[in-house]
Amino acid sequence: xxxxxxxxxxxxxxxxxxxxxxxxxxxxxxxxxxxxxxxxxxxxxxxxxxxxxxxxxxxxxxxxxxxxxxxxxxxxxxxxxxxxxxxxxxxxxxxxxxxxxxxxxxxxxxxxxxxxxxxxxxxxxxxxxxxxxxxxxxxxxxxxxxxxxxxxxxxxxxxxxxxxxxxxxxxxxxxxxxxxxxxxxxxxxxxxxxxxxxxxxxxxxxxxxxxxxxxxxxxxxxxxxxxxxxxxxxxxxxxxxxxxxxxxxxxxxxxxxxxxxxxxxxxxxxxxxxxxxxxxxxxxxxxxxxxxxxxxxxxxxxxxxxx
Amino acid sequence: xxxxxxxxxxxxxxxxxxxxxxxxxxxxxxxxxxxxxxxxxxxxxxxxxxxxxxxxxxxxxxxxxxxxxxxxxxxxxxxxxxxxxxxxxxxxxxxxxxxxxxxxxxxxxxxxxxxxxxxxxxxxxxxxxxxxxxxxxxxxxxxxxxxxxxxxxxxxxxxxxxxxxxxxxxxxxxxxxxxxxxxxxxxxxxxxxxxxxxxxxxxxxxxxxxxxxxxxxxxxxxxxxxxxxxxxxxxxxxxxxxxxxxxxxxxxxxxxxxxxxxxxxxxxxxxxxxxxxxxxxxxxxxxxxxxxxxxxxxxxxxxxxxxxxxxxxxxxxxxxxxxxxxx
Amino acid sequence: xxxxxxxxxxxxxxxxxxxxxxxxxxxxxxxxxxxxxxxxxxxxxxxxxxxxxxxxxxxxxxxxxxxxxxxxxxxxxxxxxxxxxxxxxxxxxxxxxxxxxxxxxxxxxxxxxxxxxxxxxxxxxxxxxxxxxxxxxxxxxxxxxxxxxxxxxxxxxxxxxxxxxxxxxxxxxxxxxxxxxxxxxxxxxxxxxxxxxxxxxxxxxxxxxxxxxxxxxxxxxxxxxxxxxxxxxxxxxxxxxxxxxxxxxxxxxxxxxxxxxxxxxxxxxxxxxxxxxxxxxxxxxxxxxxxxxxxxxxxxxxxxxxxxxxxxxxxxxxxxxxxxxxxx
Numbered sequence: 001x002x003x004x005x006x007x008x009x010x011x012x013x014x015x016x017x018x019x020x021x022x023x024x025x026x027x028x029x030x031x032x033x034x035x036x037x038x039x040x041x042x043x044x045x046x047x048x049x050x051x052x053x054x055x056x057x058x059x060x061x062x063x064x065x066x067x068x069x070x071x072x073x074x075x076x077x078x079x080x081x082x083x084x085x086x087x088x089x090x091x092x093x094x095x096x097x098x099x100x101x102x103x104x105x106x107x108x109x110x111x112x113x114x115x116x117x118x119x120x121x122x123x124x125x126x127x128x129x130x131x132x133x134x135x136x137x138x139x140x141x142x143x144x145x146x147x148x149x150x151x152x153x154x155x156x157x158x159x160x161x162x163x164x165x166x167x168x169x170x171x172x173x174x175x176x177x178x179x180x181x182x183x184x185x186x187x188x189x190x191x192x193x194x195x196x197x198x199x200x201x202x203x204x205x206x207x208x209x210x211x212x213x214x215x216x217x218x219x220x221x222x223x224x225x226x227x228x229x230x231x232x233x234x235x236x237x238x239x240x241x242x243x244x245x246x247x248x249x250x251x252x253x254x255x256x257x258x259x260x261x262x263x264x265x266x267x268x269x270x271x272x273x274x275x276x277x278x279x280x281x282x283x284x285x286x287x288x289x290x291x292x293x294x295x296x297x298x299x300x301x302x303x304x305x306x307x
Numbered sequence: 308x309x310x311x312x313x314x315x316x317x318x319x320x321x322x323x324x325x326x327x328x329x330x331x332x333x334x335x336x337x338x339x340x341x342x343x344x345x346x347x348x349x350x351x352x353x354x355x356x357x358x359x360x361x362x363x364x365x366x367x368x369x370x371x372x373x374x375x376x377x378x379x380x381x382x383x384x385x386x387x388x389x390x391x392x393x394x395x396x397x398x399x400x401x402x403x404x405x406x407x408x409x410x411x412x413x414x415x416x417x418x419x420x421x422x423x424x425x426x427x428x429x430x431x432x433x434x435x436x437x438x439x440x441x442x443x444x445x446x447x448x449x450x451x452x453x454x455x456x457x458x459x460x461x462x463x464x465x466x467x468x469x470x471x472x473x474x475x476x477x478x479x480x481x482x483x484x485x486x487x488x489x490x491x492x493x494x495x496x497x498x499x500x501x502x503x504x505x506x507x508x509x510x511x512x513x514x515x516x517x518x519x520x521x522x523x524x525x526x527x528x529x530x531x532x533x534x535x536x537x538x539x540x541x542x543x544x545x546x547x548x549x550x551x552x553x554x555x556x557x558x559x560x561x562x563x564x565x566x567x568x569x570x571x572x573x574x575x576x577x578x579x580x581x582x583x584x585x586x587x588x589x590x591x592x593x594x595x596x597x598x599x600x601x602x603x604x605x606x607x608x609x610x611x612x613x614x615x616x617x618x619x620x621x622x623x624x625x626x627x628x629x630x631x632x633x634x
Numbered sequence: 635x636x637x638x639x640x641x642x643x644x645x646x647x648x649x650x651x652x653x654x655x656x657x658x659x660x661x662x663x664x665x666x667x668x669x670x671x672x673x674x675x676x677x678x679x680x681x682x683x684x685x686x687x688x689x690x691x692x693x694x695x696x697x698x699x700x701x702x703x704x705x706x707x708x709x710x711x712x713x714x715x716x717x718x719x720x721x722x723x724x725x726x727x728x729x730x731x732x733x734x735x736x737x738x739x740x741x742x743x744x745x746x747x748x749x750x751x752x753x754x755x756x757x758x759x760x761x762x763x764x765x766x767x768x769x770x771x772x773x774x775x776x777x778x779x780x781x782x783x784x785x786x787x788x789x790x791x792x793x794x795x796x797x798x799x800x801x802x803x804x805x806x807x808x809x810x811x812x813x814x815x816x817x818x819x820x821x822x823x824x825x826x827x828x829x830x831x832x833x834x835x836x837x838x839x840x841x842x843x844x845x846x847x848x849x850x851x852x853x854x855x856x857x858x859x860x861x862x863x864x865x866x867x868x869x870x871x872x873x874x875x876x877x878x879x880x881x882x883x884x885x886x887x888x889x890x891x892x893x894x895x896x897x898x899x900x901x902x903x904x905x906x907x908x909x910x911x912x913x914x915x916x917x918x919x920x921x922x923x924x925x926x927x928x929x930x931x932x933x934x935x936x937x938x939x940x941x942x943x944x945x946x947x948x949x950x951x952x953x954x955x956x957x958x959x960x961x962x
Binding site: 014015016022026136137139140143144145149156242264267270279282283286 | 807903
């Protein structure tokens with residue numbers, strides 16, 4: 001197990017470097033990193049040159065990347081467009097997005113798994129067909145449309161929620177945005193659970209459990225669920241990274257000042273350090289979440305042994 | 308009679324239509340007695356057993372007629388909760404593939420102990436001790452340590468011993484073993500079969516042994532029921548049937564066993580394939596494959612004739628059982 | 635997968651059971667206890683053996699999901715080529731005086747915030763979506779299956795490198811990549827969006843193609859052909875490709891819906907297509923601020939978008955069901 005973790009960590013290094021370098025190049029090649037630094041005005045050439053030198057932008061790109069990553073590993077993520085250190089922005093943005101992600105994951109776990117189990121046990125019945133159609137619709141409607149519609153209905157028409165989330169973004173205000181963020185994954189969790197339950201329901205060991213004379217609830221909870229949820233848990237685990245990185249749309253609709261919002265601002269103002277800094281952290285979260293999921297898999301399924 | 312199945316009919320609803328899996332099966336087994344049920348896959352032998360156990364998937368399965376009398380009460384009329392208490396405690400089942408039949412994510416100790424916590428209300432600690440005891444009894448070495456292991460950590464033979472231990476746990480009156488040795492290595496098959504027979508004698512249980520392997524049957528069974536296309540085509544004490552089968556299908560099965568004294572001869576094989584259960588041929592279901600078939604076989608379904616030329620109780624569902632018996 | 639924000643990872647999602655089997659509505663409900671042999675006993679009609687493709691087509695023709703989604707898609711293709719068939723006006727002819735007005739004679743969907751006819755714009759928006767979806771999918775499918783197929787066939791260092799590269803792409807959130815890459819492009823055409831989707835989409839297909847080529851490579855008949863001295867190119871094109879292509883087609887069809895949704899999402903964020911291009915994403919984005927007064931301007935393009943994406947996803951699902959021999 002220990003050796004497996006070390007090997008996986010080593011494998012993560014090229015992926016990490018590749019992903020951050022790719023984003024670094026995209027931002028650098030595509031934009032002008034100092035364009036936003038002189039406020040709304042064009043920088044005059046002398047100031048621009050000076051700024052370029054100051055930020056090391058006259059160096060070759062690969063050297064800039066190395067310098068930047070060197071700084072990152074000493075905890076210096078650079079300066080944002082408004083002069084704040086990027087780490088400070090992260091300090092306010094990440095807690096918000098983490099809360100939003102927690103809400104989304106909870107929706108996936110509670111609603112997704114419950115719907116999946118119910119439909120998996122009642123395959124072919126009206127409940128099953130109905131939920132299945134609903135998941136297809138949810139998957140097909142882009143998240144931003146779902147978000148706008150829920151905002152329109154719940155926020156504007158019926159006034160159940162505030163259409164915009166306040167800057168503190170407490171859990172209570174994040175329920176609907178969290179649902180929106182989770183929506184597509186929620187549909188997947190439902191379908192994955194359903195398939196898994198329906199498949200395992202006909203498995204030999206469930207038949208054995210019934211033949212042993214176990215009560216139905218025990219057959220379901222102890223034998224059927226335990227096995228069926230393994231792929232679901234791993235899906236939800238990998239989804240954590242994807243949700244945090246994908247929160248841009250949801251955060252924009254509900255005006256949540258989280259990671260997505262900061263990234264959006266950073267991109268609009270072509271601020272390399274904000275964008276690359278945030279993406280670096282997101283990529284790390286994604287990679288670590290994937291590693292944890294693989295390790296969790298071994299815990300959940302004793303047949304898996306990593307060498 | 309410990310268990311008596313009477314005129315059981317089971318069908319399945321499939322995409323291709325209604326598959327008549329069991330069409331009027333009757334058989335019985337006494338305490339301490341072994342009944343071997345023989346037949347190819349699709350003959351309905353497993354479906355009958357699952358109906359007796361009450362583990363048939365419904366839907367798509369449906370019991371359309373019949374009785375399953377266990378110590379005189381009809382199990383098919385019991386409520387599910389009462390039926391559940393019979394399963395595992397009074398009758399138990401051993402399946403063919405122990406690897407897939409044991410839960411891969413629970414330790415064998417948990418799976419064995421579950422019998423005692425659920426049916427006997429024992430504490431987990433006592434149940435664990437019972438599990439070790441059971442594993443000792445089926446002669447699994449180092450039971451105390453291995454009780455904490457998972458099914459995949461055991462060999463095929465050991466896993467099947469665990470299945471047997473699980474079935475024996477509450478000392479049931481009836482055991483149904485569905486091809487218990489088919490998935491095992493030949494060398495292990497005999498050991499597992501001996502263990503099963505030994506425990507049966509010890510506990511004086513009824514045993515229904517479902518198999519397609521006539522070789523296994525000869526040693527352990529008292530009587531045989533041969534099934535074809537959801538019907539019993541021949542039933543007889545084991546020795547009579549080996550001496551002189553009264554149904555061409557049984558004869559075909561016997562002739563297809565490789566024998567050491569007939570080296571060099573070509574092996575006999577019953578021509579054709581078992582029928583599709585959604586389209587069972589009219590008359591005798593075996594007639595398209597039968598070397599003795601006459602016109603009457605294509606139209607009239609043979610009843611289970613009493614084979615009167617035998618001392619023991621024998622039956623054959625062949626219009627020409629006499630010819631077969633002497634041919 | 636249809637979520638533009640998440641890269642779809644079939645390998646992980648499948649994990650034993652997978653999305654692969656999620657649409658098997660009752661198909662595997664057939665009896666599992668005792669198999670009824672397929673071959674008839676001589677009394678029933680004899681089924682002729684069919685190839686995977688003709689078998690799949692046989693199934694598809696009877697599948698209402700397939701028929702409905704195929705008809706919807708056919709309709710979309712027709713109106714994206716000849717939008718004037720059902721919409722007489724120009725999508726760019728707007729009258730601010732009519733801004734936010736509701737349904738009225740000749741303008742069944744009403745007007746949007748700029749006073750443009752919502753019906754006409756919705757009809758013309760199909761062209762963008764279909765163009766982006768089809769072209770991006772073609773690009774992704776060609777690039778992904780060639781790279782993945784070669785990597786799977788030859789293995790070795792190239793395969794290892796390609797696997798790491800796909801890992802890198804999977805680690806980057808798609809919408810984020812789109813924002814970064816497209817934010818500086820001012821072009822009004824669909825090409826930057828298509829290029830971006832191809833750039834970030836190929837690893838998904840490449841993984842699938844690699845996996846199915848590796849599976850097909852191990853088939854006995856491929857080994858036999860190899861033993862008979864077939865060349866690599868012959869092996870790949872004649873023996874492996876026809877058998878490995880099915881999963882690629884299925885995933886690509888479903889991905890097509892995703893890409894349409896992704897284009898709309900990027901346009902909504904202001905980095906995809908830009909006015910005066912006509913796109914459902916642009917219109918939805920533009921309608922959002924007026925949603926209180928003119929919800930119709932939001933709902934019609936949203937509905938059109940959802941139906942389009944749904945049609946492609948359902949088509950992909952139906953094709954997968956038909957091609958997956960396990961469900962037979």
